[in-house]
Amino acid sequence: MLESPSHSDDDLLRLIARGHEPAFVEFYRKHQKSVYHFAFHMSGQTEVAEEVTQEVFLTVMSVAKQYDSRRGSAVSYLYGITRNFVLRCLERERPYIATLDDVESEHANTLVQERDLLGELARNERIESLRKAVLALPPAYREVVVLCDLNEMDYAQAAGVLGCAIGTIRSRLHRARALLMEKMRAAERCAV
């Protein structure tokens, strides 16, 4: 292990490029959750999230020496790689992703038994509808929702990751939320 686990991402990437194993471990542990979380919410599938996470860190091993901090932060660099892999997977698995059965089977076992069973069922149903609505968004809108609303990234960071202006993020997020609200209202009408 590194003596001090507080290296900056730039330092870690430099060390990784030189083959420093503890630096790779630290970098992986620091970022794997957000990479996995982003891939999972973009695809709705754990298999895709795992595949993407693995590919992202294998790529980091190979291209760490090409990282240039003047061109953007390490987090943007990492999300840029992640995004490319996710979009490639979405393209490849388009007919299979975001279908109702897939998403339900992924999370069927996450239902928790609580005292207020009805309330819990309603809550799970609402989250499930929302998950489907997010997965049904066009990728350009989905990624801003996943980055800003699910991964708690601020607009500036999201703009760095997606390589666009902050205003674009703001307008896409506004449009994405409007689409989500429409979908949720439609789902509620169907339920009634």
Place this chain on the structure above:
Amino acid sequence: MNADERDLLEGLQELAAEGPRQAPVHMEQRLLSEFRKRSRRRRARAWISAASAGAIAAAIAVLLWIGPLRPQHPVLSQDAAVFADETTAGFYPLPDADGLPPVESAMVVRVQLPVASLELIGFPVNQDRDSDPVEAEVLLGQDGLARGVRLVD
């Protein structure tokens, strides 16, 4: 912010907290073993490059020393090809040598390499002894770049 928006944001917060939060534990091990493998390969390549650089320097020194003794007219290219074939026999090609031009005139230099570098040419390597030295001959092409390696006994 209206009530619908508030509900949506609350729902998104709940969604963010749902589902798997991180990659499975075995992934770290898998990536680490790949990282180690790549580091070993990188070290071996560095050793071979360093050995080749030393060999090139030695070759240049030798050529400068014997230069005045060379005949005015070079040997025919046919002879050179035969010489190259005989010389390259028994050498294991290096992975990066495929893209290099064919050997027309060669030089063989004896060097010491770490055992780990043998992994590059497909030898099974004992991981515990991968930094031990082993004596080998490196085949250098007319451009001074390493083409192959041959173990000395």
